[in-house]
Amino acid sequence: MSADRDALVVVSFKLRQGLADYLEHVAMKKGITKSELIRRALSYYLKYELDARPIVTRRLTIW
Numbered sequence: 001m002s003a004d005r006d007a008l009v010v011v012s013f014k015l016r017q018g019l020a021d022y023l024e025h026v027a028m029k030k031g032i033t034k035s036e037l038i039r040r041a042l043s044y045y046l047k048y049e050l051d052a053r054p055i056v057t058r059r060l061t062i063w
Contacts, residue, residue: 005060023037023038046062
């Protein structure tokens with residue numbers, strides 16, 4: 001079951017052009033992909049900016 005939690009899934013969303021440009025700039029500067037930068041930023045946000053409660057849906061639980 002833990003292998004499923006580590007699997008990458010495709011998520012699609014839209015960004016304003018300025019934010020997309022900045023995302024590309026920062027990813028290039030750090031030498032990582034835009035996807036990796038988004039994963040790191042989202043993980044940080046969910047861990048430190050939200051309450052310490054998990055987000056629970058029918059399909060998964062996110063801490």
